[in-house]
Amino acid sequence: MTKIWKESGFVEGDNWVVETDEVSASEGERALLGLPQFIEKAENSNDVGLGVLIRPADDVRELMPFIDRIALVAVDFPAFNDGRAFGHASLLRERLQYKGEIRAIGDVLIDQIPLMLRCGIDSFAVKNETALKRLEEGRLPGISRHYQPAAGRETAEGGYSWRRKARSVA
Numbered sequence: 815m816t817k818i819w820k821e822s823g824f825v826e827g828d829n830w831v832v833e834t835d836e837v838s839a840s841e842g843e844r845a846l847l848g849l850p851q852f853i854e855k856a857e858n859s860n861d862v863g864l865g866v867l868i869r870p871a872d873d874v875r876e877l878m879p880f881i882d883r884i885a886l887v888a889v890d891f892p893a894f895n896d897g898r899a900f901g902h903a904s905l906l907r908e909r910l911q912y913k914g915e916i917r918a919i920g921d922v923l924i925d926q927i928p929l930m931l932r933c934g935i936d937s938f939a940v941k942n943e944t945a946l947k948r949l950e951e952g953r954l955p956g957i958s959r960h961y962q963p964a965a966g967r968e969t970a971e972g973g974y975s976w977r978r979k980a981r982s983v984a
Contacts, residue, residue, distance in 0.1 A: 816940065817940055817941075817946060818938065818940075819949050820936060821936070829844050830845075831844065831845060832867055833847055844863075846865040846867045846886065852877075853876060856879075865887075868888065868890065869890045870890060870898040877912075886915045886917060888916075889935065891918055891919070891926075893920075893921050894923050899920075900929070903934045903935045916934055917937040918930050919939040924945040927949075
């Protein structure tokens with residue numbers, strides 16, 4: 815079972831559905847479309863509040879003309895060792911100035927969530943049993959030092975611009 819988690823806790827009543835050839839959003843649900851389907855829909859309508867699924871090989875920059883019409887961008891982590899979605903999230907926040915929700919889907923593991931938060935991902939579709947248990951217990955792992963900037967707030971430490979303290983995750 816997949817649950818949606820944010821820093822404020824688990825989300826009830828999330829109605830986003832990843833559309834595939836086998837699955838369609840029903841009444842009361844909102845569709846997360848693959849990038850080609852999203853672009854086709856966005857070019858042929860003036861709809862706002864759209865959802866898009868970005869897979870690892872997709873070019874997130876294709877969203878630029880539609881960025882203000884997107885309510886949710888889901889970035890896919892098909893395997894724990896495929897980190898391309900980290901880059902997608904960073905590009906969305908930093909270059910495309912996307913202010914909406916970015917959701918990690920796929921193989922979301924507990925030890926990667928703090929790093930995903932730093933890249934600008936703010937919600938997580940979690941199905942891993944260990945991750946679900948730890949999140950329910952409020953046991954999110956911490957990382958005390960980072961050597962790269964983050965999409966979120968942080969404080970620089972001392973005279974080293976590349977050594978930064980983690981923001982508190984509560």
